[in-house]
Amino acid sequence: MLNKKTGGCAACMEKAVYKRIVLKLSGEALAGDRGFGIDADVLRETAKQVEEIWRMGVEVAIVVGGGNIWRGAPAGERGMDRATADYMGMLATVLNAMALQDALEARGVDTRVQTAISMQQVAEPYIRRRAIRHLEKGRVVIFAGGTGNPYFSTDTTAALRAAEIEAEVILLAKGKVDAVYDDDPLKNPAAKKYTELTYIDLLNKGLGVMDSTAASLCMDNKIPLIVFGLNEPGNIKKVLMGEKIGTYVKGE
Numbered sequence: 001m002l003n004k005k006t007g008g009c010a011a012c013m014e015k016a017v018y019k020r021i022v023l024k025l026s027g028e029a030l031a032g033d034r035g036f037g038i039d040a041d042v043l044r045e046t047a048k049q050v051e052e053i054w055r056m057g058v059e060v061a062i063v064v065g066g067g068n069i070w071r072g073a074p075a076g077e078r079g080m081d082r083a084t085a086d087y088m089g090m091l092a093t094v095l096n097a098m099a100l101q102d103a104l105e106a107r108g109v110d111t112r113v114q115t116a117i118s119m120q121q122v123a124e125p126y127i128r129r130r131a132i133r134h135l136e137k138g139r140v141v142i143f144a145g146g147t148g149n150p151y152f153s154t155d156t157t158a159a160l161r162a163a164e165i166e167a168e169v170i171l172l173a174k175g176k177v178d179a180v181y182d183d184d185p186l187k188n189p190a191a192k193k194y195t196e197l198t199y200i201d202l203l204n205k206g207l208g209v210m211d212s213t214a215a216s217l218c219m220d221n222k223i224p225l226i227v228f229g230l231n232e233p234g235n236i237k238k239v240l241m242g243e244k245i246g247t248y249v250k251g252e
Helices: 010-015 027-034 040-054 072-077 082-105 128-136 154-165 199-205 212-220 235-240
Strands: 020-025 059-064 111-115 140-144 169-174 196-198 225-229 247-250
Touching: 020 027, 020 040, 020 154, 027 040, 027 082, 040 059, 040 082, 040 235, 059 082, 059 128, 059 154, 072 082, 082 111, 082 140, 111 128, 128 140, 128 154, 154 169, 154 212, 169 235, 196 199, 199 212, 199 247, 225 235
Parallel strands: 020 059, 020 169, 059 140, 111 140, 169 225, 196 247
Antiparallel strands: 225 247
């Protein structure tokens, strides 16, 4: 039986572990091996993976980073006014959101972009109730512009939006690593991979998966986090089907 809201199979919903999710995409993941900008092949593959879970009936919200175009914190460290640098980073996330929206709609996925910074010519303003209504109607919602405030990361945005829309989980898709490790696996081949952690572990061990503000928000609101690699085709669907890949982060 077809689900009219999504065009997918309603029966498939029974197989998904989560009904409403926030997918956090780093800007670096969209850059692929290029390291900068948007890799068209990565963008198409990401849109394909999102379409797969959308057609299962999962309500999908996406938070995009902007590190493939601009990073505010390093610019601030080099002497630029930090607030200005962060606002530039927020604008970079809008570029990524618009590109992702275009790739999704090319695949027939009904999509809305909402920004925390008002720019009505290209996107809707972020309104919590409207975002939830879009999700209920089977639309993918892409949150851009961070929180709308400097000094906050897009990881914090993901935690905040997940709490606001009552998402059941945050999926943190990484471009270069496939889980949480005790050291940088790109520099240390002997780095230990964690399959399960608590938010207290993240904070105490300084593992760098997300900043302390984001981790505290997730912990306080009891939102689990799954960290996994985006480069493996079908990984998003595997996580939604309950396969044990990456690292599962939970409260105490």
